[in-house]
Amino acid sequence: MPTIILTALVSLGSTLPAAGGASLPAPSLPGSSFVPSTAPLALSPRVALGAAAPGSASVEACRATCRDSALGPLLSKPQPGDVVISEFMSNPAAVSDSQGEWIELRNTLPWRLDMEGLVISDADGDLFGLSNGGAGILIGPGATLVLGNNPDPATNGGVEIDMAYTGFVLANGEDEIYVHTRAGVLLDAVEYSAAGAWPLTPGCSASLDPGSSDPLSNDDPGNWCASSAPLPGGDSGSPGAPNAPCQ
Ligand SMILES: [Ca+2]
Ligand SMILES: [Ca+2]
Numbered sequence: 001m002p003t004i005i006l007t008a009l010v011s012l013g014s015t016l017p018a019a020g021g022a023s024l025p026a027p028s029l030p031g032s033s034f035v036p037s038t039a040p041l042a043l044s045p046r047v048a049l050g051a052a053a054p055g056s057a058s059v060e061a062c063r064a065t066c067r068d069s070a071l072g073p074l075l076s077k078p079q080p081g082d083v084v085i086s087e088f089m090s091n092p093a094a095v096s097d098s099q100g101e102w103i104e105l106r107n108t109l110p111w112r113l114d115m116e117g118l119v120i121s122d123a124d125g126d127l128f129g130l131s132n133g134g135a136g137i138l139i140g141p142g143a144t145l146v147l148g149n150n151p152d153p154a155t156n157g158g159v160e161i162d163m164a165y166t167g168f169v170l171a172n173g174e175d176e177i178y179v180h181t182r183a184g185v186l187l188d189a190v191e192y193s194a195a196g197a198w199p200l201t202p203g204c205s206a207s208l209d210p211g212s213s214d215p216l217s218n219d220d221p222g223n224w225c226a227s228s229a230p231l232p233g234g235d236s237g238s239p240g241a242p243n244a245p246c247q
């Protein structure tokens with residue numbers, strides 16, 4: 001089973017994105033800036049081995065960026081629209097914020113996606129990168145990657161985290177989540193605020209309606225709702241699992 005180390009950037013050299021921008025200036029993210037921030041984590045099976053997209057039709061649909069490897073040809077590097085921020089816990093109640101914040105990213109493609117190399121940032125300098133030493137972070141079709149600031153379910157509210165991060169805080173009132181490549185291509189952004197009708201209920205994750213799983217639809221707070229799915233620690237959310245419809 002592959003192990004994952006999520007790394008944090010020590011230096012911040014990037015120009016951060018304008019709201020709603022289609023792309024980002026190329027951030028200064030030299031590989032040497034990435035340093036391991038947590039002990040290696042075992043990748044959960046649902047993430048490690050996404051089913052290959054079936055049939056030759058999917059092969060034909062596979063983009064030029066798909067690569068042939070021992071893990072199969074149906075694997076591509078993310079492009080805009082391929083990755084959607086589908087859920088986030090900005091204000092856990094069962095545990096402290098420093099122990100229980102998390103972000104769920106979903107692969108919207110019908111084939112596996114390699115999320116290694118993606119960068120998560122916000123508008124005021126929080127930043128971390130996804131690294132697995134070049135081995136890839138393979139997310140199955142429609143599957144999710146759950147990123148959290150504490151990988152231990154015993155102390156994070158009972159959340160199964162796929163990868164842990166440091167250096168990123170989800171403010172309780174207003175914050176941003178930008179997902180982009182190291183080359184500066186913005187894949188998805190969510191900018192939430194307490195004043196914007198966002199479902200920022202303490203102890204409940206904000207959950208994207210499954211019918212709105214695209215980077216434009218998730219800009220609209222009306223397509224989000226407070227999760228009511230129970231977590232073992234007492235809060236609500238569906239990290240790593242499908243989101244319930246909002247209506
Ligand atoms: Ca918070
Ligand atoms: Ca978006």
Ligand SMILES: [Ca+2]
Nearest residue numbers: 238241242243
């Ligand atoms: Ca979910």
